[in-house]
Amino acid sequence: MSTRHAHSGAHPVDDDLVRRLVARQFPRWAGLPVERFPSGGTVNAMYRLGDAMVVRLPLAQGGAPDVVREQEWLPRLAPLLPTPVPEVLGAGEPAEGYPWPWSVYRWQAGENPEAGALSEPVRLARDLAGFVARMRDITLPGAPAAYRGGPLASLDTPTRAAIEALRAIPEEGVDCDAVAAVWQDALRAPAWDGPPVWLHADLMPGNLLVRAGRLSSVIDFGCMGVGDPACDLFPAWNLLPADARKVFREALDVDDATWTRGRARTLSQALIALPHYRETNPAMARNARHVIRAVLADR
Numbered sequence: 001m002s003t004r005h006a007h008s009g010a011h012p013v014d015d016d017l018v019r020r021l022v023a024r025q026f027p028r029w030a031g032l033p034v035e036r037f038p039s040g041g042t043v044n045a046m047y048r049l050g051d052a053m054v055v056r057l058p059l060a061q062g063g064a065p066d067v068v069r070e071q072e073w074l075p076r077l078a079p080l081l082p083t084p085v086p087e088v089l090g091a092g093e094p095a096e097g098y099p100w101p102w103s104v105y106r107w108q109a110g111e112n113p114e115a116g117a118l119s120e121p122v123r124l125a126r127d128l129a130g131f132v133a134r135m136r137d138i139t140l141p142g143a144p145a146a147y148r149g150g151p152l153a154s155l156d157t158p159t160r161a162a163i164e165a166l167r168a169i170p171e172e173g174v175d176c177d178a179v180a181a182v183w184q185d186a187l188r189a190p191a192w193d194g195p196p197v198w199l200h201a202d203l204m205p206g207n208l209l210v211r212a213g214r215l216s217s218v219i220d221f222g223c224m225g226v227g228d229p230a231c232d233l234f235p236a237w238n239l240l241p242a243d244a245r246k247v248f249r250e251a252l253d254v255d256d257a258t259w260t261r262g263r264a265r266t267l268s269q270a271l272i273a274l275p276h277y278r279e280t281n282p283a284m285a286r287n288a289r290h291v292i293r294a295v296l297a298d299r
Contacts, residue, residue, distance in 0.1 A: 010059050010060045011058075011059065011060065011098060011099060011100070013045045013057050013059065013098070014036075015034050015035070015036060015047070017096060017097075017098060018034050018047045018049075018055050018057070019034050020096045021055075021092060021095060021096055021098060021102065022034070022049065022055065022104070024095055024096065025090070025092055025093065025095065026090050026092075026104065029049060029050070029053070029090075029104070032049050032050035032053075033048070033049075033050060034047050034048070034049055034055075035047060035048045036048075037054065039206070042059075042277075042281060042284070043058065043059060043060075043062070043063040043066065043222065044056050044057060044058055044059060044063055044066075044220075045057050045059055048107070049104060051107070052106060052107050053089060053104055053105065053106060053107055054104070054105050054106075054107050055092075055102065055103070055104050055105075056102060056103050056104075056105060057092075057098070057100070057102040058100045058101075058102065061099075061100065063100070063222070064100040064101055066222025066223070067100070067101045067102060067103055067222070068101055069144060069221070069222060069224065069225075070086065070088065070103065070221050070222060070224075071088050071091045071101070071103060073140075073144075073221070073224060074086055074087070074088055074221060075087075075088060076140055077138065077140070077198075077221075077224075080134065080138055080140075081131065081134055081135070081218075082130050082131060082134050083127070083130075083131045083215055083216075083217060083218050084108060084216065084217045084218075085217065085218055085219070085221065086105040086106070086108060086217075086219050086220075086221070087105060087106040088103055088104070088105060089104045089105060089106055090103065090104035091103060092104065108209055108216070108217040108219060109209070109211065109216065109217075110209025110210055110211045110216040110217055111209065111210055111211070112205050112206050112208060112209065112210075113205050113208055113210045113239060114205060115205065115238065115239050115240075115241075115287065115290045115294075116241075116290070118213065118239070118240075118241070118244075119212075119213035120212070120213030120214060121240055121241050121243070121244035122243065122244045122247050123213060123214055124210065124213060124214060124215055124239075124240070124244065125235075125240050125244035125245070125247040125248040125251070126247060126248075126251055127214055127215035128203070128208075128215060128235050128240075128248060129247075129248050129251035129252050130251070131200075131215065131218060132200075132203075132232045132233075132252060133251070133252060135197070135198045135199060135200060135232065136197040136198060136199075136229055136232075137198075138198040140198070143196075143198060143225055143226045144224075144225040144226070145196075145225045145226060145227060146196075146199045146201040146223060146224060146225035146226055146227040146231060147201055147202070147222075147223035147225065148201050148202075148223060148227070148231055148265065148269075149196065149199055149201060149225060149226060149227015149228055149231050150227060150228070151191055151228075152186060152187060152189070152191070152228075152230075152261050152264055152265065153187060153191075155265070155268045156183075156187065158268070158272055159183055159267075159268040159271055159272065160180070160183075162268075162271040162272045162274070162275060163176050163179060163180050163183070163271060164176075165275040166271065166274065166275055169275060169278070172274065172278070172289075174274070174292055175296065178296055179267060179271060179292060179295070179296065182263075182264065182267060182295060182296070182299060183264060183267065183268070185260075186260050186261060186263065186264030186267075187264075189256075189257045189260040189261055189264075190257040191228075191261075192227075192228040192229065192230065192258070192261070194229075196226035196227050196228070197226060197227070197229050198224070198225075198226055199223075199224060199225060199226065199227055199228075199229070199231045199232050200218060200221060200223070200224055200232055201223035201224055201225065201227070201231045201232065202220060202221075202222070202223040202234075203218070203232055203234045203235050203238075204234065204238060204287070205235075205238060205239050205287060206220075206283065206284075207219050207220040208235075208239075228258075228261065229258060230258045230259075230261035230262035230265055231262070231265060232262075233248075233252075233254065233258070233259065233262030233263070233265070233266065234262070234265070234266045234269070235248065236248050236249065236262065236263070236266070237263060237266045237267070237291050237294040237295050237298065238266055238270070238287055238290065238291050238294075242297075242298070245298070263295055263298065266291055266295065267291060267292065267295045269288075269291070270287070270288035270289075270291035270292050270295075271288070271292070273285070273287075273288040274288040274289065274292070
């Protein structure tokens with residue numbers, strides 16, 4: 001689940017197209033049931049393929065590079081991580097009028113966690129910290145730059161524009177002066193001056209799966225790459241309550257400057273998402289509101 005791409009030029013995708021693509025390129029799976037899987041994501045469409053697989057197709061040109069990135073890097077990352085990640089079973093090519101690469105993955109069981117409804121928040125915080133820490137330790141050469149791994153200042157213009165957009169939506173009840181102050185303060189924090197580290201870079205609740213309250217899988221690696229470690233602190237505010245947030249920070253031994261940048265990055269994403277998705281994607285808008293409240297309470 002991500003807000004990273006504009007969605008102009010969307011290509012229609014339906015069950016019949018998926019069946020034809022699979023039958024033509026992966027005939028061993030032809031005839032398996034195909035069913036659209038409901039998702040709060042905005043970049044890809046997902047279809048169950050039988051009981052054990054899922055087909056993931058970009059909805060627009062902007063999502064195509066993510067597919068190629070996952071096909072290249074997930075097989076190399078998976079053995080190094082403590083948590084299951086999507087396993088690429090088939091790399092699909094443009095065909096049947098569909099213009100972009102697509103993938104078949106092994107199905108990952110679990111449910112998306114929801115802020116305020118976690119059964120094991122502290123244990124989940126430790127699981128998430130373990131995943132993030134292991135990502136940071138990876139040293140695979142030739143890593144791409146993470147989608148949102150650059151300087152915090154690069155987000156200044158869209159973040160301020162989003163704050164002004166929210167001023168025009170008083171019914172949302174966002175304290176725009178307060179969030180602007182948090183943002184301005186974060187811009188004064190020291191920038192990351194260490195080597196870039198491996199990041200998932202989109203640890204939204206929709207990209208996490210849990211079973212019995214524990215992290216069971218991390219999915220959607222389209223933003224992955226190397227950059228500022230603050231980029232993988234999102235769960236602290238988009239998912240975890242205050243006590244579990246503290247556990248998450250302590251487990252990762254996060255310094256003040258990195259924590260400040262992480263909070264600001266999470267806030268920026270929420271501020272940009274809320275006016276954009278408030279009428280079209282209830283799940284993303286709901287989480288954006290949660291983040292804004294959590295950040296303001298955490299000052």
